[in-house]
Amino acid sequence: MAQQIGYARVSTIGQTLDTQIQVLGRFGCAKIFREKASGANADRIQLRRLIRAVSNGDRVIVTRIDRLARSTFDLFAIVKEITEKGGQFYSIAEPWADTLTSTGRLMLAVLGGLADVERDLIRTRTAEGRARAIKEGVKMGRPAQISALKRQDIIQKRQDGKTLKEIARSFGISPGTVSRITTGADSHKSRKKKRTSI
Structure with missing residues (x-):
């Protein structure tokens, strides 16, 4: 009922x-x-x-x-x-x-x-606020957990022959993170080398 x-x-x-x-x-x-x-x-x-x-x-x-x-x-x-x-x-x-x-x-x-109308206004205000923040130099998204200096140390240790696990343990991060950092560095170096040879 x-x-x-x-x-x-x-x-x-x-x-x-x-x-x-x-x-x-x-x-x-x-x-x-x-x-x-x-x-x-x-x-x-x-x-x-x-x-x-x-x-x-x-x-x-x-x-x-x-x-x-x-x-x-x-x-x-x-x-x-x-x-x-x-x-x-x-x-x-x-x-x-x-x-x-x-x-x-x-x-x-x-x-x-x-x-x-309310939804559109919210969307517009959010977009405007985001654009204003970027213009003022505010970096959007989550802050990087690993500094540029630490990244260089990780890359160097990998080039020196340290294993992913050893590096991960010393920096308190996962082996996957180490792999992404070092793979990204290799990829960047490869692209740079290719542009230089052209």
Whole structure:
């Protein structure tokens, strides 16, 4: 049978869920999933359990929209998951957020458009920030774990006849890393030699 499922969330451990639980209970929610986690946290265990529990005809209810999501993009994604499983969504504080009504469905479509805009804005800001950082000389990606000086030492030891394991042990790295460094050096030397001969 279809049921009303509540979702209550607070951001910090010190806050209480009591008021939300009481409101959801009065609204007819027999089952209430309770969470103490930030709305920005993508890994909300109870929310995941709720979505898995939704069946055709079930109605997911929250006291306010911000209990479910902190951004348009997240709200649209979560409500979309619920409706794709045949469930419905309703916010007590925002009655327009009701997917059972034509107005609610229209608002969901609008949210989808806003979520796309938000995603594009985030992508643009990220790209601009990255380009600005590169222009200012900031090196992107993980910092190199082995300095250029150590690389030269590794290459020299290999040329002196030391084994991969011996070098790896002395530098505290894996034999595979030693192999990549020395193979890369040989490859670079070969290309340089080829250009010189041309």
